[in-house]
Amino acid sequence: MLDTVAAPRMAQGSPAVPASELRAVMAHYPTGVVVVTAMADGAPVGFVVGSFTSISLDPPLVGFFADQSSTTYPKVERAGAFCANVLSSDHSHLCRQFSSKSGDRFAGTTWRPAPSGSPILDEAVAWVDCDLHDTVVVGDHTLSVGRVRSLSLETHAAPLIFHRGAYVTGLHQSDEAR
Ligand SMILES: Cc1cc2nc3c(=O)[nH]c(=O)nc-3n(C[C@H](O)[C@H](O)[C@H](O)COP(=O)(O)O)c2cc1C
Numbered sequence: 001m002l003d004t005v006a007a008p009r010m011a012q013g014s015p016a017v018p019a020s021e022l023r024a025v026m027a028h029y030p031t032g033v034v035v036v037t038a039m040a041d042g043a044p045v046g047f048v049v050g051s052f053t054s055i056s057l058d059p060p061l062v063g064f065f066a067d068q069s070s071t072t073y074p075k076v077e078r079a080g081a082f083c084a085n086v087l088s089s090d091h092s093h094l095c096r097q098f099s100s101k102s103g104d105r106f107a108g109t110t111w112r113p114a115p116s117g118s119p120i121l122d123e124a125v126a127w128v129d130c131d132l133h134d135t136v137v138v139g140d141h142t143l144s145v146g147r148v149r150s151l152s153l154e155t156h157a158a159p160l161i162f163h164r165g166a167y168v169t170g171l172h173q174s175d176e177a178r
Pocket residue numbers: 033047048049050051052064065066067068069070071072073095098099100101162
């Protein structure tokens with residue numbers, strides 16, 4: 001048993017749950033790492049999201065949550081299309097590069113245009129190319145919903161997993177859920 005588990009916090013309207021506490025607890029929920037790319041005025045743009053998820057099969061919709069302070073997301077919205085590039089466990093350096101505030105995020109990468117024109121990173125395990133379908137402001141984030149126009153699985157490499165503020169390596173897969 002963990003000896004540092006906090007007492008349950010009841011939602012009683014106010015005071016609000018502190019952001020630090022929400023962040024600390026949610027850090028225990030693992031996520032994959034995706035680079036969302038788009039073309040902005042002829043130049044490639046991209047940023048890391050851990051909130052990428054499948055939303056609907058019919059119609060085929062996926063989405064992610066963009067922080068309203070993001071400087072890249074407004075360019076994605078203006079492009080009206082994006083490509084979600086799933087990173088592999090070998091590509092934690094790309095996660096750092098595409099979430100860094102300085103430097104050329106595409107330095108050292110090679111990419112090709114998806115049908116929407118958005119960049120497909122050659123390192124991607126899988127990519128999902130979308131037309132922007134809907135956006136919904138939710139709290140301090142924007143839910144960005146994409147309608148899938150094309151997608152591909154490129155390799156069976158293990159995905160990059162982010163958990164408790166670190167990258168998880170040595171992921172073992174069991175068959176039990178199949
Ligand atoms: C593992 C990981 C997951 C992230 N997930 C998200 C996310 O879901 N949404 C988001 O807006 N930013 C997310 N970020 C933060 C952005 O990648 C980061 O803030 C980036 O610097 C945004 O820069 P920008 O101003 O160019 O948009 C994540 C960062 C990391 C390292």
